[in-house]
Amino acid sequence: MSQEPKNMKDKKKRNRRQFIQAAAAGAGAMFITLIPKPSLGQRIHQIEPMDRVPDWMDHYYAFVIDTTKCIGCGNCARACKRENDVPEGFFRNWVERYQVTDTGHVYIDSPNGGADGFPQSEVPGNVAKGFFVPKLCNHCRNTPCTQVCPVNASYETPQGVVLVDKKTCIGCGYCVQACPYSTRYIDPRTHTADKCTWCFHRVTKGLMPACVTVCPSGARVFGDVKKKDSKVKEIIDTKQVLTLKPELNTEPFCFYIGLDKW
Amino acid sequence: MVYSEYHLPNDLHLVWSLMIVTYPFLSGIMAGAFAISALHIAFGVESLRPVNRFALLVSFAFLTCITLPLLNHLGHPERALNVVIVPNHRSAIGGFGYIYMVFFAILALIVWFSYREDLIAEAQRSTGVKKALLNAVLLWNTNIDDEIREIDRQAVFYLTAIGIPSMAVLSGYVGFLFGSLKSNPWWSTPVMPFVFFVSGLMSGIAVVTLLYLYLGAAGYLVRSYQCLRTLGALLWFSTLGYIILEGVELLYFYYESSDAWFVISTLLLTKLKISFFFLQLGLGLGVAFLLLSAMFAFGVDEPTFAKVTAVASVFLLFEVWMMRWNIVVGGQLFSKSYVGFREFHPLWFEKEGIAPAIAFTLLPFLVLWIVTRILSVREAGDNKADIPAPRKDAGHESY
Numbered sequence: 001m002s003q004e005p006k007n008m009k010d011k012k013k014r015n016r017r018q019f020i021q022a023a024a025a026g027a028g029a030m031f032i033t034l035i036p037k038p039s040l041g042q043r044i045h046q047i048e049p050m051d052r053v054p055d056w057m058d059h060y061y062a063f064v065i066d067t068t069k070c071i072g073c074g075n076c077a078r079a080c081k082r083e084n085d086v087p088e089g090f091f092r093n094w095v096e097r098y099q100v101t102d103t104g105h106v107y108i109d110s111p112n113g114g115a116d117g118f119p120q121s122e123v124p125g126n127v128a129k130g131f132f133v134p135k136l137c138n139h140c141r142n143t144p145c146t147q148v149c150p151v152n153a154s155y156e157t158p159q160g161v162v163l164v165d166k167k168t169c170i171g172c173g174y175c176v177q178a179c180p181y182s183t184r185y186i187d188p189r190t191h192t193a194d195k196c197t198w199c200f201h202r203v204t205k206g207l208m209p210a211c212v213t214v215c216p217s218g219a220r221v222f223g224d225v226k227k228k229d230s231k232v233k234e235i236i237d238t239k240q241v242l243t244l245k246p247e248l249n250t251e252p253f254c255f256y257i258g259l260d261k262w
Numbered sequence: 263m264v265y266s267e268y269h270l271p272n273d274l275h276l277v278w279s280l281m282i283v284t285y286p287f288l289s290g291i292m293a294g295a296f297a298i299s300a301l302h303i304a305f306g307v308e309s310l311r312p313v314n315r316f317a318l319l320v321s322f323a324f325l326t327c328i329t330l331p332l333l334n335h336l337g338h339p340e341r342a343l344n345v346v347i348v349p350n351h352r353s354a355i356g357g358f359g360y361i362y363m364v365f366f367a368i369l370a371l372i373v374w375f376s377y378r379e380d381l382i383a384e385a386q387r388s389t390g391v392k393k394a395l396l397n398a399v400l401l402w403n404t405n406i407d408d409e410i411r412e413i414d415r416q417a418v419f420y421l422t423a424i425g426i427p428s429m430a431v432l433s434g435y436v437g438f439l440f441g442s443l444k445s446n447p448w449w450s451t452p453v454m455p456f457v458f459f460v461s462g463l464m465s466g467i468a469v470v471t472l473l474y475l476y477l478g479a480a481g482y483l484v485r486s487y488q489c490l491r492t493l494g495a496l497l498w499f500s501t502l503g504y505i506i507l508e509g510v511e512l513l514y515f516y517y518e519s520s521d522a523w524f525v526i527s528t529l530l531l532t533k534l535k536i537s538f539f540f541l542q543l544g545l546g547l548g549v550a551f552l553l554l555s556a557m558f559a560f561g562v563d564e565p566t567f568a569k570v571t572a573v574a575s576v577f578l579l580f581e582v583w584m585m586r587w588n589i590v591v592g593g594q595l596f597s598k599s600y601v602g603f604r605e606f607h608p609l610w611f612e613k614e615g616i617a618p619a620i621a622f623t624l625l626p627f628l629v630l631w632i633v634t635r636i637l638s639v640r641e642a643g644d645n646k647a648d649i650p651a652p653r654k655d656a657g658h659e660s661y
Contacts, residue, residue, distance in 0.1 A: 091271040108268035108601070135270075144445060150355035151344040170344060171337015173277035174355055180445035182270040182598045186277060191337030248444050 059159045059224045061198060061253070063139070064235045068258040069219035070132040072097055076211035076220065077115035080136075083199060083210035090185045092196040093136045093211050098260065101125040131260065134219065136211070137162060137183040137196035138244060138252030145175040145184060145195075154193065160253055161200050166192045180245050198222065269602025276594050276606050280619040281335035283586045285328060286436045286458055287465065288626060290582060292324035293433035294466010296369070296425065298496070303372075303422040309492040312484035315376065316477070316639040317470045322373050323630035325366060331622045335614060354439050361435060365428040368421055374399075375417045377637050382406050434459035440589060447522030447600075448529060448593040453511045457585075460507055464500040465582040467493060468575035475572050483639060487564050494571045498554045501578065505551065508543075525600045533595045533603055538588045546581025550574040 072095055080086060080093035095114030099107040099121060107123045114132075121127065139162045146154045146162060153169035156162050164175075169192035176184045176193060187194040199209035203222075207213075212220045223232030235241065241255035298317035302310040310317075333339045346359035382404045385396035397404070434455035440446075441454030471493045478485040515526050530538055553574045557567060596603050610616045 089274065094271050096268075105264045105266070107266040108599070109266075110268070110271055113271045144443075147350075147352050148354060148443075149350055150353045150358070151341070151348055152350045168341070168344065168348075169338065170341045172335070172355065173337075174353070174439075176272075176277045177594075178443055178445055180598055182272045185272045185275065186337060 056204060057158055058226060060226045061139075061160050061203065062223065062225045062232050062236060063136070063198065063254040064221040064232050064241065064257065065134050065254065066219045066221070066257040067131050067133050069217045070095065070134055071217050071219075072114060072118050072132040073216060074114040074117045075214040075216060076134060077113045079210040079214040080196070081115060083202075084197070086194075087187055087189060090187070090194070092183070092194070093134070096133045096135060097130070098133060099123045099127045099130040100260075102128040129260075131258070133256070133259070134211075135181065135183070135244075136254065137198070138181055138250065138254040139198060141251035141253060142249055144178040144180070144248075144250060148174045148178040150174065157200070159203075161198050161203070162195070163197055163200060164193050164195060166190055166194075169193050180248050180250065265601040267602050268599050269597030269604060270599050273597040273599070273602065274604065276591070276604075278335070278590055278594060279606070279614045280608050280616065281331040281614045281622070283583070283590045284331040284619050284622050285335075286462070286590075287583055287586050288324055288328045288331070288623065289433055289436060290458065290462025290465045291469050291626075292321050292328060292466065293429050293459065293462040294464065294468070294500075295320035295324065295470050296429045296466070297463050298467060298470050298493070299372075300422050300426050300429075301496075303418055304426065307492065309486070309488040311641055312478075312486045312489045313470060313474050313493070315637075315641055316474065316483060316634075318369075318373060318376065319633050319637060319639060320470055320473065320630060321466070322369055323633055324626040325369055326629055327622065327626040329362065330625065331619070334618060334622070354435075354442055358435065361428070361432050365425065365432045368425040368428055372418055372421045372425060373637070375414045375421065378414055379406055379411065380638055430459055433462045440593070445598060446593050447520075448526055448596070449589065450522075451511055451514070453507055453514075454589075457504070457507045457511065460500055460503045461582050461585055464497065464504055464578050467496050467500060468578045468582075471497065471571055471575045472579075475568055477639065484641075487567075490564075490568060490571060494554065494557065494567065494574075497571070497574060497578065498551075498558060501547065501551050501554065505547065508547075521600065525596050529592065529596050529603070533605075534588055534592045537584060538592065542581055542584035542588055546577050546584055550577035550581060553577070 074095060077091070077094055080091075084092055086092050091113040093113070094110050096108055096110045097114070097118050101107070101123060103125055105123075105125065109118070111118065114134075121130070139156075139160060141160070143156065143162055146156055149155075149169075150172065151168055151170055153165045154162065154175050155165065171186060171191045171193070173186055173193070176186060179195075184193055184195045186192070199207070199211075202209060209220075209222050212222045221232050221235060223230040225233045225236065227233065235257070236255055239257060241257055242259040243252040243255060244259075246252075295317045298310055299314050299321065301307040302314040302317075333342055336342055343359075345355065346363070349356035349359065351357075378400065381396055381400055385393055385400060385404060388396060437455030437458030440449040440458075441451055444450050471490075474483060474489070474493065477483040515523050553570050557570045557574075562570065591606055594604075595606060608614075608616050608619075612618075
């Protein structure tokens with residue numbers, strides 16, 4: 001009879017032990033994959049304080065811009081560019097400067113969308129009044145851009161935010177033509193439509209849009225009109241607000257305080 | 263108030279350019295050619311018999327190519343079929359795929375029924391792969407007798423009858439896409455679909471007339487002065503219809519003098535001054551209409567009639583192309599601020615440049631050449647031997 005050497009026996013024992021260990025680890029891994037995972041909403045609950053977590057379906061957002069408070073610093077335009085990786089030469093958010101002389105001439109400019117601030121005024125004559133008007137997507141209720149999108153890539157969320165699904169967009173540009181406010185563009189990198197989302201990726205985490213966060217004068221107010229104590233609701237309910245190009249019946253949900261007739 | 267020039271920051275970029283100019287140009291030719299064939303088939307205009315089959319093939323050749331500029335325009339052409347698979351029924355473009363497919367099916371069936379007898383004869387003469395292919399096209403049905411001929415004729419008649427409104431919808435549809443956009447005052451008019459449709463008829467008739475004159479002279483088509491006179495008359499009437507529509511549109515803009523008129527009048531008097539007033543209305547429309555009117559009013563001999571009609575057709579084609587340019591590009595030369603304007607100069611070699619636009623415009627003619635290698639442009643029975651040689655003192659059978 002041949003006898004196995006001692007070291008061979010030890011090796012077999014080790015192999016058996018390794019096999020059992022590996023099998024146990026594999027079974028454990030399989031078991032872990034079967035454990036139900038928390039949904040995205042539940043995970044947000046885990047990392048955010050409860051009072052900041054939005055109930056996604058129980059909100060309806062609106063935006064108010066107080067032109068009497070805007071100082072034209074361009075913080076909003078810069079923050080938007082950084083937050084949303086907006087391509088060079090295109091704008092989700094910009095600021096216009098209006099200067100009206102005492103002779104009735106209206107001078108409008110928006111160098112680089114106001115992102116670099118505004119140079120010293122060189123308007124001929126006396127400026128009788130001047131003001132800044134920040135512009136962004138109006139997230140209209142009767143929105144022409146979602147109406148014309150042939151493949152439903154542009155759509156309105158239940159929270160009243162108009163978004164673009166870049167994986168569906170065919171890049172026809174019809175929505176860009178349909179938007180009366182020129183807030184849309186075709187992103188030259190993705191060849192799809194792009195626009196302001198009111199920083200929906202932030203809002204769904206209970207944060208404010210980037211432009212609102214950085215506005216030093218409080219000219220931008222964003223909030224939920226379904227909340228009784230929201231500031232945006234209070235302004236819309238109690239102050240005189242206007243929308244851009246109301247004659248087109250697009251029903252913008254971006255309201256302006258102190259908007260002149262332009 | 264006097265405004266300084268200002269365009270919104272995103273308005274620096276032109277979204278629709280030469281491809282969107284080319285599409286309605288080609289679809290208009292398709293519609294006009296089909297209208298000629300339909301007049302013969304459905305309305306019994308016998309004078310158009312020499313050009314009936316050819317016009318049908320022109321329409322078919324153009325129909326196969328009209329979507330190509332649109333595909334080239336798309337940022338993601340690989341997703342183009344989503345327009346048909348998951349369409350937004352509220353979108354004007356959402357219905358395009360269906361309208362195109364319906365008219366394509368109708369026109370393909372008209373061609374199939376019209377050429378069934380020819381294809382059967384060709385299949386019987388052929389051998390091998392060609393015979394198998396022809397039999398497959400014929401759906402392996404090679405029966406032909408007087409009764410079946412009558413069924414085929416009726417099929418062509420009824421298909422043409424439903425093809426006419428389908429053609430009108432497809433051709434005018436692009437006008438609706440523009441006319442329904444309230445964001446752009448230069449486009450937003452209910453007349454727009456009719457302007458596109460009627461100008462499309464004009465261009466299609468012009469193309470068929472030019473090709474008819476050439477192919478008639480070359481001996482491929484039956485030369486008929488009556489046919490040419492009918493084509494000339496159709497050109498004149500469609501041009502008149504177009505003048506009325508364009509005039510009404512401009513008059514409304516001017517008389518209403520709304521906010522829109524401020525930007526439209528500025529646009530017309532600055533950026534479009536040459537391309538609209540001089541090239542489109544003056545050189546294109548004016549010269550062609552005057553030539554055609556003078557020709558019918560004063561009466562000319564047949565060779566002169568042919569020459570004048572040919573010249574007028576060229577001018578009308580130019581007019582229609584300029585009209586597409588002035589609508590599509592012109593409508594984007596002003597900012598939605600309504601107080602700012604921009605320039606647009608297309609490049610030769612870019613995705614939507616001049617070279618691709620020329621290529622897409624010429625492609626249907628190549629397709630037509632290939633199709634006419636397979637399918638006869640003459641009516642059955644109009645053999646070449648039956649055609650009298652052109653004479654200088656020719657009567658109604660030549661020009």
